[in-house]
Amino acid sequence: MSSIQHLLKPHERDLGGFSVKRLLPSLPKQAVGPFIFFDHMGPAVQGPGEGMDVRPHPHIGLATVTYLYEGEMLHRDSLGSVQRIRPGDVNWMTAGHGVVHSERTPDEVRAHGQTLHGIQTWFALPTADEEAEPAFYHHPAHTLPLLESPGLSLRVVLGRAYGKESPVKTYGDTLYVAGELEAGAQFEVPADHAERGVYIASGAVDIDGETVAAGYLAVLKPGVTAKVSANEATRLLVLGGDPLDGPRYVWWNFVASSKERIEAAKQRWAEGRFPPVPGETEFIPLPTR
Template identity: 50%
Template sequence: MVKIVIDARQASLGEGMKVKRILPFRKQRMVGPFIFMDHGGPVDLRPDLKKSMDVLPHPHIGLSTVSYLFSGELVHRDSLGVQQVIRPGEVNWMTAGSGISHSERFEDPGILSENSLELIQTWVALPEKYEEAQPSFENYKPEELPVYTGKGVWMRLIAGDAYGLKNDVSTHSPLFYLHVKLDKEARFGLPEKHSERGIYIAKGKLKIGSTVYSAGQMLVFEPGVDPVIIATEPADLMVLGGEPLGERYIWWNFVSSRKERIEQAKEDWKQGRILLPPTDDEEFIPLPENPFKPRDNPSPEPLS
């Protein structure tokens, strides 16, 4: 029923910013097109830590980054000239395609005084025909993301389609992505039509059969199963999946179906051929010195 359980690994993105890294995992590199997943926070946004927690400009190719906040606030800037504040319940969907750079910074003193930031960051690999698409960015407000409420169940569709919910978030392959809240003893089931499906437990506990699963675990399910999922305490879940795209190589922030494209992206960043955000171009993350081949280095460092 449960094909594999992935226990999140601790990673650090700098002083004050610890994350739980879920994907990629050596035995489960992707779930549908989802190739990367980090759970950041909750963290203490003390003013003395603010600068060290900023994510400096860095590049991407061959993927879409998807940012979703439980609490706090971030300012996104990218090489398209976009500057966008993201708040809880919103979705930032940035498609890198042939190449983009962006930063995420903590700038609101009011948010800092609340001492709270918690977010989920995922990367969605692109089908081969879109890997070299023009970069793009969209921010979607909560009112654009349909919500379902039922007996002890609340869910927001972030992207794709599932449980009869659809929205206008622009995707490039069949997928689904939801934020789900369950009350204690609430029952929940997986969407049926997608071949690869997973649940990340951000908070709380779930029981499937006689086994209890806890926060910080991702459950990846066998195709076609329809398990009864029971919350043994209030739970927050990220439910995701879709159709597989085939093998992908990942190195740092670069994803591609071709090894040689990764090497090109590395050189492009070193030579400045991927532009910096025009309103955030005074510093950046340099290309890491890493001797591993793309497929042997499955743990990108920046959160986004």
């Protein structure tokens, strides 16, 4: 019997010359656990002089999670944070009642070019914490628990898994594990989180005998332990946790439990009442629709 409840296919999105595969929100799943947005960036080859320039833009009601496989990015935000992120690290930014940030290629990296490859997710904050104070945390790769066995490594990026716990502060029960498997390697996804998904970033796996190709997100049935076997060298993510504690509205970069919060945030950004990002003069205007 299959342990897969839904198999979500990617949808290509152009973010101004930079293509991503978007898995969430989707039909039939808006979220997997608290993760309400999931973009797979790249791998994108950027030649000398080329790079990524995501101008300052606002968020409310969520936390952004950035995890890279290849390349480097420079994060700046309205809290004054300036932080480079490299493969295996994690950047966690709590937007709460409102934060603004930019993501750019560092100047010296841009000069030589790079391959950029990673995952960007949004964690929907619980309704009681939607108006939390904004915060930013960076955790280098060496601070994140790593479980290794022949042909297999599992890095606990967020939450708890396999008897280990990430140092990153989250909200509620959270699951986010980055795995790298050689062909033939196997592991289990236990049933101790309410919602779980397995995303194949590269390679291919069998989940209880059902093949899942690169770019697909397999949402697992609740309460069922799933066995994952790599058919070839594979990178994957296991993510999930507590389900959302109520409906969420998503518009542009805003997530909220009410349309009123969304409308208020739109007006604040249009009127320039979000805090600025030190050192930045550009910004992304409010979309017209």
